[in-house]
Amino acid sequence: AQRVTQPEKLLSVFKGAPVELKCNYSYSGSPELFWYVQYSRQRLQLLLRHISRESIKGFTADLNKGETSFHLKKPFAQEEDSAMYYCALWLRGAQKLVFGQGTRLTINP
Amino acid sequence: EPEVTQTPSHQVTQMGQEVILRCVPISNHLYFYWYRQILGQKVEFLVSFYNNEISEKSEIFDDQFSVERPDGSNFTLKIRSTKLEDSAMYFCASSADRTNQPQHFGDGTRLSIL
Numbered sequence: 001a002q003r004v005t006q007p008e009k010l011l012s013v014f015k016g017a018p019v020e021l022k023c024n025y026s027y028s029g030s031p032e033l034f035w036y037v038q039y040s041r042q043r044l045q046l047l048l049r050h051i052s053r054e055s056i057k058g059f060t061a062d063l064n065k066g067e068t069s070f071h072l073k074k075p076f077a078q079e080e081d082s083a084m085y086y087c088a089l090w091l092r093g094a095q096k097l098v099f100g101q102g103t104r105l106t107i108n109p
Numbered sequence: 110e111p112e113v114t115q116t117p118s119h120q121v122t123q124m125g126q127e128v129i130l131r132c133v134p135i136s137n138h139l140y141f142y143w144y145r146q147i148l149g150q151k152v153e154f155l156v157s158f159y160n161n162e163i164s165e166k167s168e169i170f171d172d173q174f175s176v177e178r179p180d181g182s183n184f185t186l187k188i189r190s191t192k193l194e195d196s197a198m199y200f201c202a203s204s205a206d207r208t209n210q211p212q213h214f215g216d217g218t219r220l221s222i223l
Contacts, residue, residue, distance in 0.1 A: 034211060043113075044152070044200065044214040086152065095140070095165050096154040097212060 002027050004089050006100035013077050014108050021072040021103045023061075023087030032090040033070040034097070035061055039083045047085070048072070057081070077107045111135045115201050115215035122191055123223055130186045130218045132201030141184045142202040142212060143176065145169070152200065158184065188220075196222045 003026040013019055025031055035047040048056055050063040050070060061072045070087060087100040114133045122128045134141050143155040157164040158176050175187045184203075188195055198219050202212040 036214075043216045046211045046213070049211060088152075095157045095159075096142070096167075097144075097152075098154070099144075099152040101151045 002089060002091055002098050004087050004098050004100035006085075006087055006103050008103045009101065010104050010106070012106045012108060015079055016076050019072075019074045019077045019081065019105065019107075021085050021087075021105065023070045023072065023100055025068050025070065025087075025089050027068075027089055027091075029092075031063065031065075031068075031070075032092065033061075033063060034088045034090065035059070035070075035072050036086045036088055036099075037083050038086065038102075044086065079107045079109060081105060082107045111213075113201055113203055113213050113215035115199075115218050117218060118216065119219045119221070121221045121223060124193055125190050128188050128191055128220065130188075130199050130201075130220070132184045132186070132215055133182050134184055134201070134203030135213055136182070138203035138205050138213070140164075140204045140206065141176075141178070142204075143186050144200045144202065144214075145197040146200065146217075147194075147197045155186070155199075191220075191222045193222050196220055 005024045007022050033050045036044045037047045038044050048061050059074045063070050084102050084104050086102045088097045116131045141158040144152050146152045154167050156166040156170045173189045177185050198217045200217045201215040204212045
């Protein structure tokens with residue numbers, strides 16, 4: 001079954017420290033993965049998509065098919081990074097996104 | 110930047126009543142979606158819609174739910190007879206095509222069933 005797992009519901013780091021939000025997926029086909037971010041009282045916003053291999057707001061994510069992971073990383077956390085982060089798998093045939101549970105990231109000053 | 114807009118932001122309804130949640134997708138998008146998020150749980154897919162038809166629906170999307178694109182701009186989700194367990198945040202999303210184009214989400218409607 002297609003599934004996205006974010007093992008950490010809560011993650012708290014200090015400003016300036018590295019951040020890694022974990023995401024693992026289960027999917028038999030070629031995965032298309034996304035990270036969405038939801039700042040306080042705002043909409044879900046696309047942060048990254050794996051095919052773009054880009055860096056947004058200092059965040060990067062690399063697809064590791066061997067480990068079925070798509071972890072989100074940032075070398076130096078900033079206070080404005082505090083938000084809810086969702087990893088999502090796009091199921092092309094079913095035309096839907098499957099979301100992980102989300103990780104609430106808190107950056108402490 | 111164009112946005113998906115949803116109204117109302119918060120809807121309070123008595124159990125058993127009908128409710129309609131409204132969405133205006135991004136104007137050149139062709140694929141429309143509804144997701145919901147029960148408090149403390151993950152975002153779940155409800156339904157996708159293209160060319161005035163439902164493309165896919167989840168097991169959550171039973172006969173109490175329906176979607177419609179009544180005109181060229183609105184996309185609505187109707188719940189015919191609401192239940193307590195329908196209380197959730199409902200998100201509308203749209204995308205330009207059905208490949209891996211990202212879905213753009215609205216702010217959501219918080220539905221509270223009393």
